Amino acid sequence: MAIRFDGKVAIVTGAGGGLGREHALALAARGAKVVVNDLGVARDGSGSSHSPAEAVVAEIQALGGEAIASGASVTDFEAVKAMVADATAKWGSVDILVNNAGVLRDKSFAKMDVEDFRFVVDVHLMGAVNCTKAVWDGMRERNYGRIVMTTSSSGLYGNFGQANYGAAKMALVGFMQTLAIEGAKNDIRVNCLAPTAHTRMTEDLGAALPLEALGPELVSPGLVYLVSQDAPTRCILGAGAGGFERAYVTLTQGVRIVGDDAADQVAARFDAISDRTGEIVPDMGAAQGMIELTKAHKAHS
Incomplete structure (x- = not known):
């Protein structure tokens, strides 16, 4: 049976292009009403423009769907709360949250300013915290919610030049683990998506990646499942080039050692x-x- 989102309302952050745009289009195509959130900044977080979000809204509307644009910065909790309030006033609820907004400020740790570390963590981690906090009470009241964090293999396994990005992305896994436990009694399911896709975030890696095989549209089917009625919870789903994998945080049985030595x-x-x-x-x-x-x-x- 095809996955549908009729009557459901979704917020997708960072949805003005790349993965977020594909996620928003995929959810809208299956009946969701979508808040397309994008601050319209450059990859490093500079500048702003509402036009990317508005362009995606126009795409969704041209296909017969319902969508509104939001230019709220995920780092601004008051703006995020207003975004959620607007969606709730217009459509009655927020059932799905896709935390996808992100920035890059790649440098080796030796050359990285602390401010570049702090900013990347603020957008990826605290941005997801702000958005999740803004929808959490409503989801608990309605006993329904589906939330996805966007993690990364850079966080799970490391990647040179991305200490800030990797730290933020692994932190989102820890955030998911506890939220999934706390949300279980209210049917709030929380998962992580670890995408591999060619977007403007990865354009500098072109020589190392077969970009033609890494379209962001090949990731969104995994996202659709993770926010569906029958979604799992506490899943870390890898997705890219049509491949889907599951990552786990495991614990060995180990041994007991005591004594002076x-x-x-x-x-x-x-x-x-x-x-x-x-x-x-x-x-x-x-x-x-x-x-x-x-x-x-x-x-x-």
Whole structure:
């Protein structure tokens, strides 16, 4: 059965181009009413223009869909709250939030200004926090919500020159993990999408990537599923070039080491600590402590 969003209202941030535009078009094509949010800035966050968002709204309307533009900066909580209030006043609710807005200020850490680090974290992480906070109470009241964070392989696995971007993107995974737990009783499902796509954010990587195979439209089917009625929760979904993968944060069973030579034993037994046999995907952070306490209990029984 085809996924539909009739009667649902979605906010997509950073939707004036690239991935966000494709996400907005895909949701609208399946019946969602869409708030197209875009500040219209350059890749590094400079400047602003409402025209990219308005152009996407025009595309959606030309295809028979419903959409409104928003030029709110995701770093401005008051502006974000006003955006959510406008959508709610017009359409009654916000059911779906796609946190996609982002900027790049790539440099090696040695050459990176602290302000460039702070700004990238502010847009990616705090921007998602602001937007999520603005919709959270309404979703709890209606016992329904679908939220996606845009993470990245740069955060999950690292990438030279992107310490700021990678830190922000991995932080979004931690944000998702806790929100999925807290939102479960109100049917708020929270997931992460890790896209590989050719957009203006990746245009400097052209020599290293087969750009013709990395259209952003090939990522959006994953997004559509992650915000659907039957969506999973706490999923990190990789998507690009038509491929879809799932990433996990895992925990090995490890070993117990105590005593005066414990540090030396950690070094000596590091292969055993790292052995992935029987590794788990914890339901919550307390799982680590439970594994450790179980080892201690066995040692004393």
